[in-house]
Amino acid sequence: MSVPSKRNQQWLQPSLGHILGCGLADFHPPNQDKTPLRGANRLYAILMSKAAHLIWKIRCTFRIEEGSDPSKIRTAEQVRTMWVNTINRRLRFDCLMTDRFRYGNKALRRSLVEKTWWGVLRDQESLQDDWITTTKVLVGIGTRPLGGTADSSAAIAESHTTQNQSVPLNSRLKAFPWVE
Secondary structure, three states: OOHHHHOOOOOOOOOHHHHHOHHHOOOOOOOOOOOOOHHHHHHHHHHHHHHHHHHHHHHHHHHHHOOOOHHHOOOHHHHHHHHHHHHHHHHHHHHHOOOHHHHHHHOOOHHHHHHHHOOOEOOHHHOOOOOOOOOOOOOOOOOOOOOOOHHHHHHHHHHOEEOOEEOOHHHHOOOOOOEO
């Protein structure tokens, strides 16, 4: 199921103009005057810009690093995994940016993050009320193993400490809801 259909919205077929102007999206609720849907507008801008950037990265990798070798064209599953990782990082970033203690008046409002992502999270009905501030929440499309290799996970876990107590990063991120 696609994101626009989950949000009960109609998105246009992307063109170059839509991609370049994705930050100017202006969705409104049906039958209402000029009340913008801030969450929908923000989600559209995030998804369109991240998709365009991912396409650019894949193309550059193929053309420059892999020398346009046809045997190195990424499969649909590889591209999907890269997309999931990209959106996971963005949602995690949004959740972390709601920390008023750390970011002060530059922190995102929790209500904005909820309006942006609510409706596209998997199993969102079973989420805790404080899913944004709970460090055990991660986002994605479908299921995948969390983290990289065992060695990189161990190195990350060793480098993260909170208030004199070592808390492995992977253990803090294991139960994030996945975007579908």
